[in-house]
Amino acid sequence: MGILYVVATPIGNLEDITFRAIRTLKEVDLIAAEDTRQTLKLLNHYEITKPLISMHRHNEEEKSNSIIEKLKNGENIAIVSDAGTPGISDPGEILIKQAIENNIKVIPIPGACAMINALICSGLDTSNFEFLGFLPLNKKLRKEKLNEIEKITKTCILYEAPHKLKNTLIDLKNIIGDRQIVLARELTKIHEEFIRKNIDELIEISESLKGEFVIIIEANKIEKNENELNKLSLEEHYKFYEVSGLTKKEIIKQIAKDRKVNKNEIYTHFL
Numbered sequence: 702m703g704i705l706y707v708v709a710t711p712i713g714n715l716e717d718i719t720f721r722a723i724r725t726l727k728e729v730d731l732i733a734a735e736d737t738r739q740t741l742k743l744l745n746h747y748e749i750t751k752p753l754i755s756m757h758r759h760n761e762e763e764k765s766n767s768i769i770e771k772l773k774n775g776e777n778i779a780i781v782s783d784a785g786t787p788g789i790s791d792p793g794e795i796l797i798k799q800a801i802e803n804n805i806k807v808i809p810i811p812g813a814c815a816m817i818n819a820l821i822c823s824g825l826d827t828s829n830f831e832f833l834g835f836l837p838l839n840k841k842l843r844k845e846k847l848n849e850i851e852k853i854t855k856t857c858i859l860y861e862a863p864h865k866l867k868n869t870l871i872d873l874k875n876i877i878g879d880r881q882i883v884l885a886r887e888l889t890k891i892h893e894e895f896i897r898k899n900i901d902e903l904i905e906i907s908e909s910l911k912g913e914f915v916i917i918i919e920a921n922k923i924e925k926n927e928n929e930l931n932k933l934s935l936e937e938h939y940k941f942y943e944v945s946g947l948t949k950k951e952i953i954k955q956i957a958k959d960r961k962v963n964k965n966e967i968y969t970h971f972l
């Protein structure tokens with residue numbers, strides 16, 4: 702039985718690849734690549750000569766079957782995508798699942814990933830985040846996803862294609878309002894920058910911005926505060942509003958709203 706290596710490659714700067722990734726690419730029997738021309742540039746740069754087969758999102762299922770057969774026959778295979786970590790908004794998931802089902806060992810070879818590097822330098826909360834990949838193009842699914850983002854009490858991370866950036870920012874503004882957004886542009890490349898402006902300013906400049914982007918959105922803090930309050934006992938919840946000077950009636954109304962229950966329920970508790 703061979704081993705399947707999931708190898709991360711650079712997202713721009715060719716130096717962002719580990720010694721272990723290069724050794725692995727040199728040692729495997731075969732490399733499954735998203736776009737073989739793209740991977741060839743990387744292999745040429747590191748003077749690696751290796752047979753390549755193409756496996757992209759339109760043929761992953763079909764190609765996975767033949768790759769699994771090769772692994773069963775003892776070949777060691779690396780999977781790479783055009784940039785970054787396979788399986789993260791890139792092919793890989795189907796093949797990896799099949800390998801696991803067939804008791805084939807799967808080994809990650811860590812490296813660059815746009816969303817992690819965007820997040821760590823965004824200045825937003827890194828302790829609790831949600832990666833959502835690309836927003837759906839289908840109108841209904843897109844609306845559902847945007848509504849979901851509106852409620853998420855964690856930092857949200859999105860990928861977006863350059864020509865769709867403006868539309869996506871407008872959609873975000875309509876749903877989440879003026880929450881802080883950071884654009885991580887051209888990570889690891891010459892024109893790398895983190896753009897921290899309010900959403901209207903971002904929309905205004907978005908058409909003049911070139912390159913690749915990660916969109917990082919501040920957590921919904923209002924919902925987060927409400928969730929925190931709902932973990933308190935009713936008495937503690939009451940005290941929280943009492944110290945801010947609300948009347949008994951106002952406090953009961955607010956608690957009922959936070960907890961999404963009828964205000965009579967709260968009123969009865971405090972009788």
Ligand code: SAM
Nearest residue numbers: 712785786791814815860861887888913914915
């Ligand atoms: N698998 C990749 C990874 O590990 O990050 C992501 C591949 S996905 C098809 C491509 C998207 O990732 C781009 O549309 C962009 O949102 C983001 N991306 C990739 N490279 C980037 C870079 N150098 N700077 C900013 N965003 C990048």
